[in-house]
Amino acid sequence: MALKKSDLYSSLWRSCDELRGGMDASQYKDYILTLLFVKYVSDKAKADPDSLIDVPKDGSFDAMLAAKGDKEIGERFNTIIGALADANGLRNVIDLADFDDEEKLGKGKEMQDRLSKLVAIFNDLDFRGSRAEGDDLLGDAYEYLMRHFATDSGKSKGQFYTPAEVSRVVAKILQIPRNTPHARTVYDPTCGSGSLLIKVADESKYGLSIYGQEKDNATWALAKMNMILHGYEDHEIAKGDTITSPYFTIGSQLQNFDYAVANPPFSVKSWSNGLENEYGRFEYGRPPIKNGDYAFLLHILKSLKSNGKAAVILPHGVLFRGNAEATIRQRLLRQGFIKGIIGLPANLFYGTGIPACIIVLDKENAVGRTGVFMIDASKGFVKEGPKNRLRSQDIHKIVDVFTRQAEIKRYSRMVPLSEIADPKNDYNLNIPRYIDSSEPEDIQDLAAHLYGGIPDRDLDALGRYWEAFPQLRSQLFKPSRPGYSDLTVDVNEVQQAILDSPEFQKFAVEARDLTAEWFNTHRAALASVDANTQPSDLIATISDDLLARFKPVPLIDEYDVYEHLMTYWHGVMHDDVFLIMNEDWGDASKPRKTINDKDRNLSETPDLVVGSGRSSTKYKMDLIPPALIVAxxxxxxxxxxxxxxxxxxxxxxxxxxxxxxxxxxxxxxxxxxxxxxxxxxxxxxxxxxxxxxxxxxxxxxxxxxxxxxxxxxxxxxxxxxxxxxxxxxxxxxxxxxLTVPEIKRLVLDDKWHATVVNHVAGVVNSLTLALVGRMQQLGERYAETVRQLNASLAEIEAKVEGHLASIGVHQ
Incomplete structure (x- = not known):
């Protein structure tokens, strides 16, 4: 019985972290990812005799397993990794972590136990069936580990990793056709661990030809391993400083690429130290001596082909800083190179907490470009631990809106170059100048406070509700005087009045029916999940269809519905699909005894207990919870x-x-x-x-x-x-x-379908609560006029005076 993916990852991380000791996460990752690499290539070689990586017997993961408990385990690990490196020309790539380092791993028995436990943990992973397409065991395990290492490494040491969610946005907004041939190139001059490059290359079903450069030696080695882990053995990742010593050159010119991406270090002060050859990169202006943001941007621009496209992550300062940067910005805009700007939330990145933006460059049709498409996505995120994270709905909305160049109030806008060039803006690209994303001010109405009634202006602002429920406004309100209305029901009865409204009930039923139609459309595909299923393709198909179906529905934000499905996918459905793929429907549904493994720091809460005390047996039902059987x-x-x-x-x-x-x-x-x-x-x-x-x-x-x-x-x-x-x-x-048809009915209908329907119902209910809350707020705000309050005050004063007089106190 296989563990769920989520349990496997959390167990893997807890175990690794527990064995880390006092070592910094940025150093420890080199040991863990080296083990992950050896395990992956060893499994791959077993499954594929024609694998591009040669795994000798004395350079395999099995050889590591055989070294468990050995007093010289650290030295043996180094020898095994060295043999693998020699067989594949990977010296100084996979052998940088010293497994015999007593300062980091402990002396004697401590090192022996630590490394023995580590290799046992990785033995639980089986990559023989891995497809390395971002939704398989390897891809998810890698992302999980990298996210945790980056989180634990802190601001100064977490820059080796661009959050996967941001990488997906960057990859998607380049709009790389799915059938793009492998010969097309993608380049990252500051590639870090290479994850951003991989996300972009994966946009083509054939993969793109990958080129990158990285300054830090350990991170460069990590990128090389990452490429092999994800099936890009033919990559070319160079070592060195991109600005002072660019590797990809042809004579005195930079090599040109079809696509480029980058998340360079922000505002580097020493970018020009040792710079001798500019390679024509600064024809539109020389960046300030103590700020290298535009040095990287101009390097990428110069590295693009005449129809090349790029997306670069930079701090917001590049949009509005003056002097030399203002000159460069003005010239780039006049050339039409800047296609779009996307403002991201603050605190997304591991190297800094400041907000960043994505600048989209596009040389194709630059001459005819008359505007810059801007998106203010700064408010779309969820807080997760010490960092913020883009949700699935945030990613999808950014990509959808940018791809369609759709204008949405307080979110996106095509800004004409004439407006940007206007003297009042003077080529300043600060997003708030062009998109006001603030919520409208809730204005108090003095006349309503004096004479009562709810201002019609406030009711008109709720127009999207009245469009969806044309009769509801007249049911809840009646005119009191010109420009003002009164509630027809008590303020505390508003919620029930809305719930009882035939229009609302019809709306709720239609939303539920729409969800049922969507699920029925995809039920056969979901029922066909097997070992050959591509989970990423499956969820992309069904989630995009759900979003499209709710797009024309009034009131409901289709991205909210999409997020509910994606949250359920990441939390439950993906695990379910993984189990079915690995064990088939029948075996995946069988109960298993709970795991209580101290070595892996994994203790499970049982779903069902049979018997009592020490003689009891505790079971885990991963695919079908007992409540579904009982119901x-x-x-x-x-x-x-x-x-x-x-x-x-x-x-x-x-x-x-x-x-x-x-x-x-x-x-x-x-x-x-x-x-x-x-x-x-x-x-x-x-x-x-x-x-x-x-x-x-x-x-x-x-x-x-x-x-x-x-x-x-x-x-x-x-x-x-x-x-x-x-x-x-x-x-x-x-x-x-249980028969297989019964299992599928329980999983498909009672679990997956029922849960998504309930989530959609929750979206509908949240709309009701928002409307009710606003109605109650307005009703209570203007419930008592100033005249009524004065009368109440006079009445109370009279009572007080009467009480005082009755006890002989006279004012």
Missing amino acids: RYFSEEQAKLDELTAAAEKASGALEEYLEEHAVEDGLLSEVMDDGKITKILAAARLKEARHDGAAPEEIEALRQLIKLYNDEANAKRAAKEAQVELNLLTLRKYGD
């Missing part, structure tokens, strides 16, 4: 259990109430209290003593009643527990009886 096959048993549970709760309540009444000081049960508590044993002992001593009949009866309540509670709890045990046994047995 479909044992609803009567569950109803009976619910009754028994309610009876047990009622019995406990009666006991608690009786104790609260009588187990108090001077109460009938005060003689039995021990540290404020009364147990059944204490009550029975006191009853025996009371009878013997001839205590008051009231106390004896109270004790009898208390013991009866204790017995009633115990009997009720026992009945509920026995029913639960029986239901658990029935449920467990049912798993063994």
